[in-house]
Amino acid sequence: MGKPLHDTHFHLDLFNDEILSIANKIEKEKIYTIAVTNLPPLYTEIIKKLKDNYNYIRPALGFHPELIGKYHTLIPKMWELLPHVKYIGEVGLDYKVGNDFKTKQVRFFENLIEKCDNQGGKILTIHSRRSADDVISIIGRNFNSKYILHWYSGSIKTLKKAVENGAYFSVNYSMTKSDSGKKIIAQIPMDRLLLESDGPFIKFNKDVFTPLHNKHTVVILSKALNISLEQTNTLLFNNFRSLITL
Numbered sequence: 001m002g003k004p005l006h007d008t009h010f011h012l013d014l015f016n017d018e019i020l021s022i023a024n025k026i027e028k029e030k031i032y033t034i035a036v037t038n039l040p041p042l043y044t045e046i047i048k049k050l051k052d053n054y055n056y057i058r059p060a061l062g063f064h065p066e067l068i069g070k071y072h073t074l075i076p077k078m079w080e081l082l083p084h085v086k087y088i089g090e091v092g093l094d095y096k097v098g099n100d101f102k103t104k105q106v107r108f109f110e111n112l113i114e115k116c117d118n119q120g121g122k123i124l125t126i127h128s129r130r131s132a133d134d135v136i137s138i139i140g141r142n143f144n145s146k147y148i149l150h151w152y153s154g155s156i157k158t159l160k161k162a163v164e165n166g167a168y169f170s171v172n173y174s175m176t177k178s179d180s181g182k183k184i185i186a187q188i189p190m191d192r193l194l195l196e197s198d199g200p201f202i203k204f205n206k207d208v209f210t211p212l213h214n215k216h217t218v219v220i221l222s223k224a225l226n227i228s229l230e231q232t233n234t235l236l237f238n239n240f241r242s243l244i245t246l
Contacts, residue, residue, distance in 0.1 A: 002230050003237035005218070006032040007211035008170045009089065009125050009150045009196035012057070013037055013046045022210055023054055031211040032240060033057050036089040036125055038064040040077040043085075060087035065094040065127055068108055069101035075108060082115055085122075090150065092127030093135050106134065113138050120144040123243065125170065125196075127151075132158045141165050146243055150196060151175065156187050163189055168243055170196035173209060176220040185224060193221070194239055 012035040015022055026033050035057050037043040043061045050057060063071075063078050082088075091112060093105050116122045122145035128135040132154025139147060141164075148168045152159065159169075169188045172195075175181030185193075195217055199209040204216055222232040 003233050004030045004032060005211065005214050005233075006195055006237065006240040007197050007214055008034045008148050008168075008194050008240070008243075009036055009172075009198050010034065010211055011036055011038075011090075011199060011201070012059075013042050014200055019046075019049055023050060023057055026211050027054050027056050029212060030056055031214070032244075033211045034060050034087055034089065034123075034125060036060045037062040038067060038090060039071055040074050040081055043081065058087050060089040060125065061085045062088065062090045063108070063112075064090050065092050065105050065109070066097045068105050069098060072104060072108075078112075079115065082112075083119055087123050087125075088112075088116065089125030089148075090127050091124060092150075093129075093131035094127060095130040095134075097129075106138075109135070110138055113140075113143070117144045122146070124148065125150045128154060132162075136162045136165060136167070139165065139167075148194060148196075148243070151198060152184055153180065156184070159184065159187055163192060168192045168194050168239070170194040171217065171221065172196045172198045172202055173204060173213070173217045173220075174198075174202050176217060176224065182224070185221070190225065190235060191239060191242070193236065194243065195236055 010033050046059045061081050093109055098105050124147040126147055126149055148170050150170050152169050169192055195214045197209045197211050202209040204213045218232055222229045
């Protein structure tokens, strides 16, 4: 397919006994992968498991918004680790599942964005279910890091504001199959489009999605963008390269 594939949002740590097997396949296929985590201790665990054996996998320090209420005592660990990492995710806001501890979510996310802005040079992959307006407002226009809106499902108006503020958008296979997802993809500027698998939460036929399956998403995007498969792959690779170049 020419240029290497990438994956900006993959939950490698949720594959349990298959972690190293999948990591080895990612490495063999040279797929640049951001391996997100949902809590700081899970980040430290995946670091230990992978050691320094993989050139194409970048573990990301995360604190999923759905878990802020139950695991808020782990927030100091997040701040302890933050200065030492480049990749942050999964983080963000979720007003569907976490609405009963919305204030804690917002306070944490505001603190996170402030710290990342002060430290600079971070790359964040952000969850924004039913909260895109607040996510974009909190990040603001002059954020001193780069960020990706993962599986964006907000309004087109907010999407356009996010584009003005420098956001990237990661698209997964499920988005290419739904009417709402197709409408959103059609509004994303081509130079802000990235790939994600969001495995293991998405399936391809009966297989759980991994970065190796992202080639199927590229095929569908090629048709949606009305450009060749080679052009699509080059476009996506250049976008990813632009993202990680700080």
